[in-house]
Amino acid sequence: KKIFIPTPLDERIELPKDVTHHVLHVFRHNMEKPITVTGSDNRCGIYQITDEVDGIAQAKLIEYVASDVSSYRTILVQSLLKGEKLEWVLQKATELNVDTIYLVSTANCVAKYDDKKLQSKVSRWEKIMLEAAQQCGRNQLPTLVVGETLSQVLAIEADALKLVAYENEDGHTIKSALQSVHTNQTITDILICVGPEGGYQEKEINAIIESGGKSVSLGNTILRAETAAIGSLAMIQYELEL
Ligand code: SAM
Structure with a gap:
């Protein structure tokens, strides 16, 4: 245990x-x-x-x-989702060994939390992650960060390889975007941004690309945000052989 x-x-x-x-x-x-x-x-x-x-x-x-931390750090930047969907993402992302989760408010978010409500939710979210970690046998908890803007997160994680899941992308995939990781030993942090139910606005995608990020497709169907979050983390794990 x-x-x-x-x-x-x-x-x-x-x-x-x-x-x-x-x-x-x-x-x-x-x-x-x-x-x-x-x-x-x-x-x-x-x-x-x-x-x-x-x-x-x-x-x-x-x-x-020794603790079971992997040689790569995986970071999920998830736009806020409504109630249970977000809790599901936190639980499953913990099972998939994500290291850090940033919850950000982006333009099309349906879920609106003011600062007070956000802080009151944090202890519930941390409990969900704790129980998921205990259940799946992880011995490190993911770090949960709330209250930063998308551009602040991109600045904090300036050294990470940055990906954004974008349904209109028809070139890059997670596989092609992670190719450089196998040859460039300086990359240790992999960050994936996943939008809210209503998707990203184009200016947000552009901001991520301008900060050095790449947009990636997760396939030909439009996934629900929570499926996109968990699917993309599983793909990253597979590609990095974690
Ligand atoms: N813009 C769309 C809309 O409102 O109809 C779809 C948004 S989708 C439900 C939520 C998020 O999941 C997107 O912002 C994106 O990050 C991710 N996503 C869903 N399907 C995807 C795909 N095929 N490739 C890449 N990302 C995807």
Whole structure:
């Protein structure tokens, strides 16, 4: 079982009450079996639970292990989608080992969140990602970033190979766009932008291309935004042999 705790790892750790409950009482983890824990310092260790005191599991380090981070960093820049669709993308993208997810508001977004609503949603979204990571056996959580604009994200991730999924593209595919990655060892970060239900406006596509990005087709059919997000991440993984 893989577990995340919000504090750095040490020789002895305590699992927070909700995590203890989840591990020992929901999953009925056998206390004699070791657990894999990742701390807020991103270290990863194998621990033996020794006791449960007032609903808090006490655990002792067996050994530190390497975390399962890949040599490439994959970044999803997803335009905000309505309710469940966005939650589905966060869950599935976590399963597909995405490293960072930026949620951005673009011109045709139907989902409108003001800053206050956005912040109140973040803890729910982080919980969905945490549960997905625990369920699929990941030992690192993706980083979720909200509140940046598309152009700010492009500037923050200036060194990444930038792709934008665009249904009107009829040349490049993810396969052709990633060809350079195999010969250029300086590229480690792959970023894919996926538009909202109503798609991107042409000026947004142009802005991504002007920042050095490439538009890519995901095939001849127009996919729903959530299918495009998960499909493109799976294609990137396949091409990078992750
Ligand atoms: N503009 C369209 C519209 O409103 O009819 C479609 C938008 S599509 C539902 C949502 C997003 O999925 C797009 O912005 C794009 O990023 C991505 N997408 C969907 N189908 C695609 C395809 N065949 N190739 C590349 N991207 C696609």
